[in-house]
Amino acid sequence: MTAVQAAALIAVAIGGTAVVATKDPPRQALVAGIFGFALGILFFAFQAPDVALSEIVVGSVALPAMIFVAISKVRRQAETGETDD
Amino acid sequence: MSRTLRTAVFAVGGVGFAVLLLWGFGGLPDFGDFTGHYGLYLAHHAVPQRVATEAVGVTTFDYRGIDTLGEEFILFAAAVGVLALLRLQRGEEGASAEPARESPSTGHSETLRRTASALAAPCLVLGLYVVAHGHLTPGGGFQGGVVLMSALLLVFLAGARFRRRTKPLEAMELGEASGAAGFALIGLGGILFADAYLENFLPFGDFGQLVSGGVIPLDNLAVGVEVMGATLVVLGEFLDQRFLSGGDA
Amino acid sequence: MSFLPYAVSAWLFLVGLAGVVRSRNLIHLVICLTVIQASTYVLLLAVGYKTGATAPVYADITPGRSVTDPVVATLTLTDVVVEATVVALLLALVVRAHRRFGTLDPDELHEMRG
Numbered sequence: 001m002t003a004v005q006a007a008a009l010i011a012v013a014i015g016g017t018a019v020v021a022t023k024d025p026p027r028q029a030l031v032a033g034i035f036g037f038a039l040g041i042l043f044f045a046f047q048a049p050d051v052a053l054s055e056i057v058v059g060s061v062a063l064p065a066m067i068f069v070a071i072s073k074v075r076r077q078a079e080t081g082e083t084d085d
Numbered sequence: 086m087s088r089t090l091r092t093a094v095f096a097v098g099g100v101g102f103a104v105l106l107l108w109g110f111g112g113l114p115d116f117g118d119f120t121g122h123y124g125l126y127l128a129h130h131a132v133p134q135r136v137a138t139e140a141v142g143v144t145t146f147d148y149r150g151i152d153t154l155g156e157e158f159i160l161f162a163a164a165v166g167v168l169a170l171l172r173l174q175r176g177e178e179g180a181s182a183e184p185a186r187e188s189p190s191t192g193h194s195e196t197l198r199r200t201a202s203a204l205a206a207p208c209l210v211l212g213l214y215v216v217a218h219g220h221l222t223p224g225g226g227f228q229g230g231v232v233l234m235s236a237l238l239l240v241f242l243a244g245a246r247f248r249r250r251t252k253p254l255e256a257m258e259l260g261e262a263s264g265a266a267g268f269a270l271i272g273l274g275g276i277l278f279a280d281a282y283l284e285n286f287l288p289f290g291d292f293g294q295l296v297s298g299g300v301i302p303l304d305n306l307a308v309g310v311e312v313m314g315a316t317l318v319v320l321g322e323f324l325d326q327r328f329l330s331g332g333d334a
Numbered sequence: 335m336s337f338l339p340y341a342v343s344a345w346l347f348l349v350g351l352a353g354v355v356r357s358r359n360l361i362h363l364v365i366c367l368t369v370i371q372a373s374t375y376v377l378l379l380a381v382g383y384k385t386g387a388t389a390p391v392y393a394d395i396t397p398g399r400s401v402t403d404p405v406v407a408t409l410t411l412t413d414v415v416v417e418a419t420v421v422a423l424l425l426a427l428v429v430r431a432h433r434r435f436g437t438l439d440p441d442e443l444h445e446m447r448g
Contacts, residue, residue, distance in 0.1 A: 243440065293393070
């Protein structure tokens with residue numbers, strides 16, 4: 001186990017705890033983006049570049065984008081005051 | 086069940102689960118001591134047999150192609166599920182909710198618009214590069230598809246308005262469907278021209294060339310188009326279809 | 335020390351699950367699910383790692399070099415992209431639930447109470 005791998009594992013453990021501990025969804029989306037990047041570095045250290053590329057692209061771009069559009073849709077729904085029954 | 090009761094039950098169960106999990110992990114081989122025969126066989130024989138330099142890409146689309154077919158259809162089904170949930174909802178509330186927003190989608194931030202418009206084209210080229218070189222270097226359809234999606238997202242962030250005749254949303258839906266169907270139909274080519282479903286039936290070419298590895302570049306292209314289409318359609322649906330709509334909306 | 339990857343995987347799973355159990359916001363709950371997914375990726379790649387090995391890309395290494403397992407890399411990389419879309423499906427369910435109940439608090443979804 002190299003030093004880079006150990007450091008990346010610790011960073012991922014701290015990042016995961018931070019994602020769960022952040023309560024506000026917009027802030028949590030950004031922390032999740034950083035967590036995805038840390039995971040990508042870990043996967044590079046584990047000699048799996050395909051997986052690292054996948055995780056960086058998804059975890060730092062696609063996932064925060066989806067969370068933000070979901071938050072904005074919920075806010076728009078709350079503003080126009082639509083609820084069923 | 087109240088929240089404190091839930092937490093208490095989880096605390097008890099969680100401790101027991103953690104003990105069992107760590108005990109189970111203790112039975113795994115030591116970290117760095119991988120001895121699986123299938124993996125080692127593939128690592129040494131995948132590249133010479135399929136004339137492609139990237140063992141992971143060859144495993145994804147050739148040796149474990151059936152797993153990738155299943156994953157691709159999970160992607161397709163999830164996108165269709167999002168459409169079913171949100172379009173039904175918009176059908177209920179009618180078209181009345183739409184004109185409530187008159188401001189442009191990205192506000193008036195010039196920095197954002199200029200940066201996004203400058204980065205969109207390099208991102209597109211990078212995405213096409215990653216998709217095309219899936220059998221040579223790390224990359225492939227899945228990663229390249231998401232990069233292509235982010236290139237088109239940058240076009241949206243730059244405040245683009247599409248002309249009435251082009252219908253980008255329908256193009257993306259068509260892309261998603263044809264990508265999913267394309268992969269399954271390429272597999273059928275395996276039955277027609279070779280021995281089994283998803284078996285390779287094209288000539289292999291030379292080592293390191295862009296056109297090599299048989300069917301794998303076509304599979305990469307199909308998956309790339311499908312991932313791009315699915316993620317864009319999902320994002321567009323959340324944004325109430327103002328993203329990717331034709332006309333002056 | 336060589337137990338660290340497995341320990342981190344178990345920790346991520348438990349932390350994510352604790353977040354799901356104690357969540358007060360449905361969107362926060364869905365993001366905690368992604369932490370649980372990450373624990374499985376770490377576990378898969380830790381199983382496939384070989385000390386002193388390099389990535390299974392033969393573009394510039396000799397064919398006899400020891401490499402890590404390509405099969406777990408295949409499973410993980412397809413899974414990462416697909417799970418992003420599944421998270422989108424879950425968020426669509428959250429949006430639907432908000433429209434139905436007017437709230438994002440899991441404890442307020444009163445129709446689910448027995």
